[in-house]
Amino acid sequence: MFSGLLTKVANVLRGIGHKLVDQLWRFGGAVRFSGYVLLYSGESFRRLHLTIREIYFTGVMSLIIILVSAFFVGMVLALQGYNTLQKYGSSEAIGVLVALSLVRELGPVVTALLFAGRAGTAITAEIGLMKATEQLSAMEMMAVSPIARVVAPRFWAGVISMPLLAALFSMVGVLGGYLVAVPLIGVDNGAFWSQMQANVDFREDIVNGVIKSVVFGVACTMIALFEGFDAPPTAEGVSRATTRTVVNSSLAVLALDFIMTSFMINP
Amino acid sequence: MTDNIVEIDNLSFGYKGRQLHKGINMAFPRGKVVAIMGGSGSGKTTLLRLIGGQLKPTRGEVRVGGKVVHHQDRDGLHTLRRKMGMLFQFGALFTDLSVYENVAFPMREHTDLPETMIRDLVMMKLNAVGLRGAAQLMPTELSGGMARRVALARAVALDPSIIMYDEPFAGLDPISMGVVCNLIRSLNDALGATSIVVTHDVHETFSFVDYVYFVGNGVVVAEGTPDELRNSDLPFVHQFVHGEADGPVPFHYPAPDYAAEMLRGHNV
Amino acid sequence: MERTTIDLWVGIFAAAGMAAILGLAMKVGNLTSSSVGETYTVTAAFENIGGLKARAPVKSAGVVVGRVDGIRFDSKTFEAVVTLKLDKRYPFPTDTEANIYTAGLLGEQYVGLEIAGLEDSNLKEGDKIKRTQDAVVLEKMISQFLYSKAAETPTDASK
Incomplete structure (x- = not known):
């Protein structure tokens, strides 16, 4: 009776330990993988057209979803913000509210989440399928490193695309906010822009936003690439890897956002 | 020394606690077409990967051109691999590149040839496999047999001295099979290369290869020319060549006694 | 897709992204007004x-x-x-x-x-x-x- 309970507890603990060790192995693998990607990055700049091609598939192809979402996020921000601000009689501050929310947080974060869903999953599925159909093996047998030829260009394309997408997101979001606040609600045009300019700092807000989006670009692309590269070469394996890309990227983006924000905001 | 371009010496390999090869010896003479045959899961494909240096043996060694494969560093391995061409089981064509670009891929990666010369070479290779007209198609638009032939053109793009074929007949109709057989033989003789064919299709293989190794239970169980093996009275070879369901290779996966297992259910 | 078309689109994308960063700095932020000047x-x-x-x-x-x-x-x-x-x-x-x-x-x-x-x-x-x-x-x-x-x-x- 007692010994039976003991073995059950031991089994549970063994299960936890096994999971933990597995996760650590995977994490170690991911770190090693990232190291290789950086090591073999020379190729993606020497043969720039490889990277440009991937910027097309990750950056340009994500434009539509990013821009449309940005427009709506900006408009909703303005509507909600106005609703609250006018209770305190400071509805001209709507411009500040929209701009700061977008530049500091929503621009980089929402772009990264959409990027993980749109471009990240595509990268994972593509690499996973290339692995499953032995394309990566074939490349290796042709004395071509798949990391240099396939992975590194996608990595740099993601890192370059993300800040550009985030900047476009913020810009279009501000435009959406403007359209709701000024022509629709009737906030004064001059107050909208001047308040915004007086309170949005180039160094503290805009540059920090760009830094965030670069970090998110590194995290999202690396996770997508690793999950694809690490996927078991079966249909089920690839589909699970794609799901993991979205889950892990989103968690990584939100956690990194908290960490970076806490360093960027000086008490 | 001998005129063997690839030699496998007392090779053992295993992973996840399962011993796949237990001391294999093989030799592949220059200019010959040699087949490695055996049942599914007998580690034939793994042998090719060991020759290509994608896996490391646990014991023994593989020598290619006199060099031990697993002692090579990255650059040495790449030099060796540039002398090898490999045809993967389902072709493994790059799905994002056209047929033309697939064949041009090794040339673009390893040579600085001008575009016009690459074009001539690609067309020559595609013509050799009879698919010059399909140059602008994408891999998804090809049938299985055509994809296999394109992959073959790509494998010989840099005129390798060793060509490896992983199950070149799997899933092909009889006509395509005949085409691929002829291509393997004719390309081998035209390039003066050595071919290693991993397969389990006895009749097609016996019609064109020079020498055959039978692998089973991690060792070479029989070897010889097709004629010798056809008349062999070794039980394993007899079973394999004539496709019998039961014999030295059992029908049942190792399992506990059937009766005992049925009874066990009632005791739970 | 043709390489030139891809190049064109990537060029447009990069230019638009750069313009957005610049636009944020100028129109939304205060780069033009004070803080960065002497x-x-x-x-x-x-x-x-x-x-x-x-x-x-x-x-x-x-x-x-x-x-x-x-x-x-x-x-x-x-x-x-x-x-x-x-x-x-x-x-x-x-x-x-x-x-x-x-x-x-x-x-x-x-x-x-x-x-x-x-x-x-x-x-x-x-x-x-x-x-x-x-x-x-x-x-x-x-x-x-x-x-x-x-x-x-x-x-x-x-x-």
């Missing part, structure tokens, strides 16, 4: 700065002329020392008075500079503004108001 630093000591924070604007006649760079507590004088970064384009005389104001009733606090205009010499890098006026602390004001009301009430009742 500045000079002066300090001012206050007994109470209320809710003033670093990066709060410094205004004169309603125009932003600089920003609060830092705030520290001087343990000798028991005062708050506020460092102000002012735009080089706007010189101020040495007898300028620094006040802490609140934008609106509950808005953020900022430093207002008021010029007496009796002195000819201007503030230089590292100078200290001598005349200051503290922040109006709302709680203090309300309690003062309530006390004075409380003091009035009995006389009202006796009437």
